[in-house]
Amino acid sequence: MKAPKLWSLQGKSILVVDDFPGMRSMLRGMLSAYGADDITDTSNGEEAIKRMRDKSFDIVLCDYNLGEGKDGQQVLEEAKEDDLLPYSSIFIMTTAENSMEMVMGAAEYQPDDYLSKPFTKQVLQTRLKRLLARKSSLRKIASAMQRRDYNHALSLCEKQLALQPGNRFELLKLKGELSIKAQRFDAAAAAFAEVMAERELPWAKLGYGETLYHRQRYEEAKTTFKELIKSNPNYVFAHDWLARTHEKLDELKLAQEVLTEATEKSPKAVLRQRALAEISQKNEDLDTAEEAYRRVMRLGKNSCYKSPTDYASLSRVYLQKGDNLEAMKTLASMKKEFRSSRSGDRLHAIILEIMLYKDMGRDDEARKGISEAMKLFRDNPAGLNTPLAMDLASACYALGQKEEGDEIVRHIVRNNHEDQDILDQVQTMMEGCGIGDSAADLIAATRDEVIALNNRGVELATSGALQDSIKLFAQAAEGMPENLVINLNAAQSLIMFMQRYGAVPEFLEQTQGYLLRAQALNKPSQKQDKLQTAYRKLVTSLAKGMRQKQA
Amino acid sequence: MSNETQNLDFASIIASAVHDMKNSLTLLLDTLDNAAGEQGVSDELLQEKLLQAQHEGKRLNRNLIQLLALYRMERAQMFVNVSENHVAELLEDVAMDNEKLLRARDIKLEIDCPEDLIGYFDRELVCGILNTIINNSYRYTHDSIRLRGENHNGYLGIHVEDNGPGYPEKMLHTGGATDTPVNFQTGSTGLGLYFAAQVAQMHRNGERKGYTETANNGPGGGGRFSLYLP
Numbered sequence: 001m002k003a004p005k006l007w008s009l010q011g012k013s014i015l016v017v018d019d020f021p022g023m024r025s026m027l028r029g030m031l032s033a034y035g036a037d038d039i040t041d042t043s044n045g046e047e048a049i050k051r052m053r054d055k056s057f058d059i060v061l062c063d064y065n066l067g068e069g070k071d072g073q074q075v076l077e078e079a080k081e082d083d084l085l086p087y088s089s090i091f092i093m094t095t096a097e098n099s100m101e102m103v104m105g106a107a108e109y110q111p112d113d114y115l116s117k118p119f120t121k122q123v124l125q126t127r128l129k130r131l132l133a134r135k136s137s138l139r140k141i142a143s144a145m146q147r148r149d150y151n152h153a154l155s156l157c158e159k160q161l162a163l164q165p166g167n168r169f170e171l172l173k174l175k176g177e178l179s180i181k182a183q184r185f186d187a188a189a190a191a192f193a194e195v196m197a198e199r200e201l202p203w204a205k206l207g208y209g210e211t212l213y214h215r216q217r218y219e220e221a222k223t224t225f226k227e228l229i230k231s232n233p234n235y236v237f238a239h240d241w242l243a244r245t246h247e248k249l250d251e252l253k254l255a256q257e258v259l260t261e262a263t264e265k266s267p268k269a270v271l272r273q274r275a276l277a278e279i280s281q282k283n284e285d286l287d288t289a290e291e292a293y294r295r296v297m298r299l300g301k302n303s304c305y306k307s308p309t310d311y312a313s314l315s316r317v318y319l320q321k322g323d324n325l326e327a328m329k330t331l332a333s334m335k336k337e338f339r340s341s342r343s344g345d346r347l348h349a350i351i352l353e354i355m356l357y358k359d360m361g362r363d364d365e366a367r368k369g370i371s372e373a374m375k376l377f378r379d380n381p382a383g384l385n386t387p388l389a390m391d392l393a394s395a396c397y398a399l400g401q402k403e404e405g406d407e408i409v410r411h412i413v414r415n416n417h418e419d420q421d422i423l424d425q426v427q428t429m430m431e432g433c434g435i436g437d438s439a440a441d442l443i444a445a446t447r448d449e450v451i452a453l454n455n456r457g458v459e460l461a462t463s464g465a466l467q468d469s470i471k472l473f474a475q476a477a478e479g480m481p482e483n484l485v486i487n488l489n490a491a492q493s494l495i496m497f498m499q500r501y502g503a504v505p506e507f508l509e510q511t512q513g514y515l516l517r518a519q520a521l522n523k524p525s526q527k528q529d530k531l532q533t534a535y536r537k538l539v540t541s542l543a544k545g546m547r548q549k550q551a
Numbered sequence: 552m553s554n555e556t557q558n559l560d561f562a563s564i565i566a567s568a569v570h571d572m573k574n575s576l577t578l579l580l581d582t583l584d585n586a587a588g589e590q591g592v593s594d595e596l597l598q599e600k601l602l603q604a605q606h607e608g609k610r611l612n613r614n615l616i617q618l619l620a621l622y623r624m625e626r627a628q629m630f631v632n633v634s635e636n637h638v639a640e641l642l643e644d645v646a647m648d649n650e651k652l653l654r655a656r657d658i659k660l661e662i663d664c665p666e667d668l669i670g671y672f673d674r675e676l677v678c679g680i681l682n683t684i685i686n687n688s689y690r691y692t693h694d695s696i697r698l699r700g701e702n703h704n705g706y707l708g709i710h711v712e713d714n715g716p717g718y719p720e721k722m723l724h725t726g727g728a729t730d731t732p733v734n735f736q737t738g739s740t741g742l743g744l745y746f747a748a749q750v751a752q753m754h755r756n757g758e759r760k761g762y763t764e765t766a767n768n769g770p771g772g773g774g775r776f777s778l779y780l781p
Contacts, residue, residue: 020574026581065570096573116675118577118612120584122647130640166667169635199671200757201635231757 007129008035013055016041017048017062017075018094027061030121034128045070045302052084059128060085061115064095070302072111073268078304080109088142090131094119134167141174147512148519149532150182169195176207183524185211202232206241213245221245236266243275255279256288263292270296270305277310281317289317308338308345312352324360331356344383347376351388354395367399374404377411382481386412386422390429397433405433406442413446415482423447454485461493466500469493477514484521487514488528495534503542511535569619573612580608587651599655606652610686616679617746624749631673631753638668638700638707645681646698649689658692664700670707672761672780676750677709683743684711684776691715692773706759706779717767717774725764747778756781 014036016027024041031039040057042048045066052060060079064072072093079085093111112131115124135142141160144153157175161168172191179188189211195204209224225242228235239262246255259276266272277292293314300306311334318327331353338349350373357366373392377384384392389412396405409426416422423443430439453476460469473490480486491514494507515535518528587601642662653660681698688696692713699710722744744765751761759781769775 022578023574026578029585030581096570096577114675117573118580118608120580120648123644126644126647166637201671202633231755 007125009059009128010035010037012036012058013038014040014059014061015048015051015057017043017045017060017066017072019043019063019065019067023063030124033121034125044068045072045075048075049078049082049084052079053082056084056086057089059090059092061092061094062111064093073109074303076109076111081304086142087145088135088139090128090135092127092131134170137165137167138174144536145178147532147536148516149536150178151529151532152536154178154182154184154187169201173203173207176204176211180207180210180214183214185214189215200231202228202235202238206235206237209238209241213241213248216248218245218248222249234265236262236269236272239265240272240275243279247279252279252283256283256285260288263295267295268299270300270303273299274305274310277313281313284320286317286321290314290321293317306337308334308349308352311337311349312356315352315356319356319360327356327360342383343376343380344385347373347383348388350376351392351395355391358395358398363399366395367401370396370399370401370404374407377408381411381479384408384411386415386482390425393426394429394433397430397435402435405435406438409442410446413443414450414480417447417450417483418485450480450483450486454489457489457493461489461496466493466497470497474510477517481517482521484518484523484525487517487521488525488531490514491518491531491535495531495538498538499534503538503545505542508535508539508542511538565619565622569615572615576608576612576615580605583608602652602655609648609682613679613683613686614742616675617683617742620676621746621749624753631676631750633671633673633754636670636672636674638670638709639664639666641670641674641678642681642698642700642709645678645685648682649685653689653696656689657694658689659695661695661697662699663697668700668702668707670700670709670780671756672707672754673750677778677780680743680747680750680778681709681711684747687743688713688715688774688776693771695770697770703779706761706781709778709780710775712769712773712775714769714771714773717769717772718765723765723767725766744776747776751778751780754780 009031014031016024016031016039018024018027018041021043024043028039028041040051040055042051043066046069048060048062049070051057062072062075066072066075070078072095076085076091076093079091085091090113091111092113092115094115094117096117112135113127115127137160141153141156144150144156154175157171157178161171161175165171172195176188176191179185179191189208192204192208192211195201196208205224205228209221209228212218212221212224222242222245225238225245228238229242232238239258243255243258243262246252246258256276256279259272259279263269263272263276273292273296277289277296280286280288280292293310296305296310297314300310311330315327315330315334318324318330334349335353338345341349350369354366354369354373357363357369370392377392389408393405393408393412396402396408409430412426413423426443427436427439430436430442453472457469457472457476460466460472470490470493473486473493476486477483477490491511494511494514498504498507498511512535515528515532583601583605587598587605639662642664646660646662650660685696685698688711692715695714697710697712699708699712701708701710722741744763748763751763754761761778761780763779764775764777766775766777767773
């Protein structure tokens with residue numbers, strides 16, 4: 001068939017994932033016929049993720065069934081979770097089955113399109129053509145989302161909606177989801193309600209229910225989710241939200257029932273199995289908890305959802321059952337499983353281990369764990385987040401290792417010097433360990449250090465020594481990855497520099513890094529919004545400058 | 552209990568066999584497609600044979616899908632995956648899939664559908680139904696087939712009309728959500744119509760259910776198949 005002259009895949013980076021060599025070469029052939037000249041292919045999910053880390057792809061064609069290891073859905077989840085797949089790129093799942101399990105296992109993320117085998121060159125072309133056109137109409141919104149600048153993404157969304165486009169429902173869905181992310185729940189509810197007024201689509205009703213939940217209207221949320229399940233018994237997301245709602249209403253038994261039903265319908269979703277495990281542990285239904293945690297581990301093995309917490313919780317379930325042997329075995333397999341992981345995960349595993357040993361009364365093993373944990377922490381302080389640090393510090397004190405405990409407490413305070421809640425928690429924790437007397441001094445002294453450092457940086461910036469200020473904040477932020485003020489000031493000094501001397505790509509990248517960190521802390525502020533806007537202007541100015549140079 | 556385990560195993564055996572067969576079919580169809588498009592293959596007879604082989608391959612695939620789906624329906628494991636679809640785009644896709652074969656027989660394929668018509672249905676299943684019905688029309692029509700999409704009293708109506716002799720008396724039925732008479736003696740067409748009716752019924756919106764109709768009021772008394780989705 002004739003390949004149209006105007007449309008081509010030239011210059012698009014494409015990743016093909018299929019375990020069947022014949023299929024890979026066939027897809028290569030099909031894509032080349034439409035001018036594709038940048039195709040990478042691979043036979044398994046692990047490799048696919050690696051390739052996506054090295055390079056960002058415009059189009060990913062991934063088979064659902066990839067034999068051993070990750071399946072297509074897990075590739076999609078991990079890619080989305082780790083930000084390897086911007087909203088602007090296209091993920092197409094090719095499948096030879098129309099199976100329910102596949103569609104339902106599709107947990108938090110859906111591909112842009114399914115393409116069922118067998119398909120022809122022409123079908124592939126038509127689908128790609130449409131998806132590329134659709135994505136390009138959302139290009140600006142996508143890049144705002146990529147920066148997690150949800151407010152800007154939302155205002156772009158509004159602008160497009162005002163034009164009454166053909167993809168109005170898609171935009172309304174996006175608007176609803178973005179509004180939830182920006183914690184603007186009334187706006188989100190309005191977007192979903194607008195869809196429902198025309199047609200009661202499951203996703204719209206689910207979204208609406210979510211907004212009720214977030215606005216703490218739990219009884220109404222419960223009714224909404226129940227209705228949704230009644231008319232769409234296989235819509236598992238509705239079960240998830242109903243379970244969460246029951247939990248908020250302290251109806252833990254009901255929550256467990258709902259989740260049991262959902263996991264029967266969709267046995268492959270890790271997060272849902274974990275939710276069931278956690279709720280049944282709370283209900284002291286230890287047998288169910290044990291089974292569910294085991295499934296979490298099996299299903300999560302190749303996925304981004306693998307976490308030492310599951311092993312530690314299962315170990316706890318065994319302790320509660322009085323089976324110390326199994327508890328120890330589970331700990332051993334956790335250690336083995338996370339031996340070569342990122343240092344954050346390893347540290348996490350060790351801290352969980354320390355706490356379990358402590359509760360079992362095996363103090364020597366717990367102490368050995370502490371010295372291991374301290375070594376990892378000193379090598380990479382950024383790997384220790386606040387909740388874990390709290391556990392570690394309290395274990396140190398409980399085992400009489402005050403020096404180590406203090407070191408960890410200083411780390412906590414440095415990262416949260418303005419967060420009174422957390423500082424109070426530290427105080428309470430130390431009081432609980434019988435060393436409340438020294439707590440106030442330790443906290444205050446550390447806090448003052450951070451304030452002094454921050455003030456010095458701000459002075460440097462206001463006196464015009466911007467490069468020194470950038471250096472100071474960059475160094476500070478390294479040791480205080482969770483400190484909101486420090487990260488925002490690091491971004492600000494970079495922005496001030498670029499506003500004066502012009503935007504440069506590597507500074508923009510650093511700025512984005514600090515803003516993303518701040519964003520992840522989920523404490524929205526006016527200062528953050530302002531910096532976000534300033535950053536966006538700099539990005540645009542750089543892009544314009546480059547275009548002018550080209551011309 | 553043991554019985555259930557056996558059934559489950561059989562279900563996964565079927566699923567994995569179908570999976571494998573579909574991979575083979577994909578390669579087979581692509582090879583045929585490329586062979587037919589190769590320069591120098593000008594032999595008309597060979598072209599005709601390649602087309603026929605492609606056609607049979609597609610039929611094989613449709614039957615596979617239908618069998619697996621009917622097996623699942625019987626075991627209540629079948630669910631429709633409803634999404635929002637542009638009907639005109641869908642009809643174009645289906646037309647493109649059949650274009651070569653129809654052209655070889657000088658059969659004209661027309662599409663008549665408003666650009667902005669939106670429908671809510673399981674795309675794969677509906678495509679499968681339309682392909683089956685077109686395949687049937689292809690065998691009986693005189694020289695044209697028309698795909699029509701419309702809004703019909705709040706339902707989405709999709710019609711496949713031809714100008715052949717029409718459906719035989721015993722295959723005619725008018726809609727409603729009631730059971731559809733099926734005569735398997737009519738071979739794959741009977742199975743196809745049965746499948747279509749089942750899939751239509753699985754599409755629901757509130758109290759309303761989908762349904763199918765066959766009639767002989769196509770252009771010049773030809774057959775008309777209609778799928779109505781809520």
